[in-house]
Amino acid sequence: MTAARTVTVVGASLAGLHAARGLRSQGYDGRLVVVGEEHHRPYDRPPLSKEFLTGDGDPGGGLGPLALTDPEEEAELDAEWLLGVRAEALDTTAGEIRLTGGRPLRTDGVVIATGATPRTLPLPPLDGVHTLRTLDDALRLRAELRAGAERAVVIGAGFIGAEVASSCAALGLDVTVVEAAPLPLVPQLGKQMAQVCAGLHARGGAALLCGTGVAGLRGTGRVTGVELTDGRVLPADVVVVGVGVRPVTGWLEGSGLALDDGVRCDEGCVTALPNVVAVGDVARLAQPGTGRTVRAEHWTSGMLQGDVAARNLLAGSTVAPFDALPYFWSDQYGARIQYAGRRESGDTVRILEGDPADGGGFLAVYERDGISTAALGVDRPRPFMRLRRELARAPQPAGR
Known part of the structure; x- marks a missing residue:
């Protein structure tokens, strides 16, 4: 893949943007195309259900504080933005993506970042x-x-x-x-x-x-x-x-890629074809040693997978796994909920700070066989982040 003349990112999303950034930061200097079904440049989705609904700011013709890029970075990315354009099919044999209206786009490498759509x-x-x-x-x-x-x-x-x-x-x-x-x-x-x-x-x-x-x-x-x-x-x-949502994979039917509530990948976001990777909500990654796969619909996963996928795409094989600890947050009714780790049925919960019964904030840890597996915090941002870092460094129980 190092000799690729064109790499196409399908999906002008958070994950797609980070994959594009990863490609450039790791030395790819060929043609970079970003295809997005929406007419907008990449923007931040989490605020849409929260402060965007309650606030007064209106992006109007632009994206305002939701924007994930600025003109300076876009110039550095040196990408071709095909916005308001939908990918309709992927022909892996011919190395082409068919766009809206049947327009073919020749490409050597593909980053699938089409995300998900509401059920x-x-x-x-x-x-x-x-x-x-x-x-x-x-x-x-x-x-x-x-x-x-x-x-x-x-x-x-x-x-x-x-x-x-x-x-x-x-x-x-x-x-x-x-x-x-x-x-x-x-x-x-x-x-x-x-x-x-x-x-x-x-x-x-x-x-x-x-x-x-x-x-x-x-x-x-x-x-x-x-x-x-x-x-x-x-x-x-x-x-x-x-x-809930369902991953956007209809355009990949007949491509030869394995589709199973997402695009099946190995632990490094690489599909069965080394020149095709998937990131974000659409990617279903293997979990080595468990026989399982997982699709993470979280902002942090989408952001971090892009760099790993770009590295493996350029290498032509999986040289780096995606092994970041799962993390998500939610703001509800003035409270911030934060969760990190891999809780499973049967894990026990221990309260470290606060008392959930009094309606205030608290910090809890999930445990199995004496080992911490996950953490949950409500209005405990600083101690939660410390515990999150400890979890990321700690060994996990066998088979997780």
């Missing part, structure tokens, strides 16, 4: 019903929240749903969060800590309804209510569906 529910297409993934999604939702909406129903109590609900509550709306599971975030945090974090909804003035699904919507032209499977009807001026 949807079989609901009628009514005005006032939103998903939130892109800047344009956030602009539409923010406009409605500020146009006199009084009641919001958020479907899904994962991190995006909880953050949107928090923002709606901060804007003074009457907010109800509907979660089909008996308790939200159990796979990520375990039952004990998920129960604690679920209490943030009540603390922030939102109602959380668990163990019930959505049967349908009320309204003609515009949504007026949400019908639940238990027979209740929740009045609503705005509905936000936050039931």
Whole structure:
């Protein structure tokens, strides 16, 4: 790959941008093309469900504080930006990407960074019903929240749903969060800590309804209510569906790449073809020694994978694994939740600081066989970051 004349990054995302930066910083001086389906340069997504909804700043024709690049860096990257263009197919035999309208793009190397798209529910297409993934999604939702909406129903109590609900509550709306599971975030945090974090909804003035699904919507032209499977009807001026995402891989069907809820890669983001790597939400990486694969939908993973993938792409083989400790955070109802590590079912929880029962901040560690496996902090940023660094240095239990 060192003699590659053209490398194409498909996805003008955080992960795609960091892969492009990695390519240049490691000496690649050939043609670099960045293909993005949106019309925007790379921007920061986490604020979209939080301060962007509640704040007054409007990027207008630009991206404002959301921008991840500036003109000086873009000049240094020396990339061709093909924005508002969708990749429709990858022909690995011919070394071509087919773009919108059938336009071919010849390339020697490919970075797949197409991310994910919101999952949807079989609901009628009514005005006032939103998903939130892109800047344009956030602009539409923010406009409605500020146009006199009084009641919001958020479907899904994962991190995006909880953050949107928090923002709606901060804007003074009457907010109800509907979660089909008996308790939200159990796979990520375990039952004990998920129960604690679920209490943030009540603390922030939102109602959380668990163990019930959505049967349908009320309204003609515009949504007026949400019908639940238990027979209740929740009045609503705005509905936000936050039931997870699915990786964008449809354009890769027939490419010969292994697709399994993402693009299957080895531990270094490399696919079965050494000149094709994947990063970010779309990448499903092998975990050596476990027989498992994992797809991480976290900002930090997307950022850090880019440099590793670029190194391996240029080397033509996997010379560096991606072994960063998983980390994510969420801001809800004035509280910051931080998590790092690899918790598994059966791990025990020990509180190091604070008391979750009093509704304040705390620091907890997950343990197995006497070894710390993960950490959870609520409003404990400094001690949490110290514990995160310790976890990154510590050995993990066998088979993890």
